[in-house]
Amino acid sequence: MQTNRKSKGARRQSRILALNMMYLIDICNLSVEEAIKVVFDFREKIYSEAVKKFSSFLIIATVQNLNFIDEEIKKHLKNWTIDRLCAIDRNILRLATCEFLCCPQTPVAVVINEAIEIAKEYSTVDSGKFVNGVLDKIKHLRENKELISKFLKFSDNI
Structure with missing residues (x-):
């Protein structure tokens, strides 16, 4: 039997599971x-x-660096606070920002595209565009070698 829906790759599945976990932490205080x-x-x-x-x-890397990640996201929100964002969008941005920093082997374009696709599938009609706009401004973090080095040392301990 053929389906029109593509099978999700392992990394996409991981990102979706992490989003589910982040939502539970954010909304249910787990x-x-x-x-x-x-x-x-x-x-x-x-x-x-x-x-x-x-x-x-x-999820561990995101939660342990949440204050830094949220501050970076806040810098690029216009007329919004992070608490006013849709919970799904907020947590997609958090996870993608963390992935920029902790996974330098993953191309920036891949991180952004995955975040956009997940936003389109799990959030609102305009979420893909919103997530793209914010992440496009945050992607510069990848250029900060000192910051990446700090996050790589952190990720070695997880």
């Missing part, structure tokens, strides 16, 4: 450990170890 457990226990589908590992890494 701890990182609780959110990881809920998401992995809730899904009947068995995810590969690679998917579990990357989604767990992404």
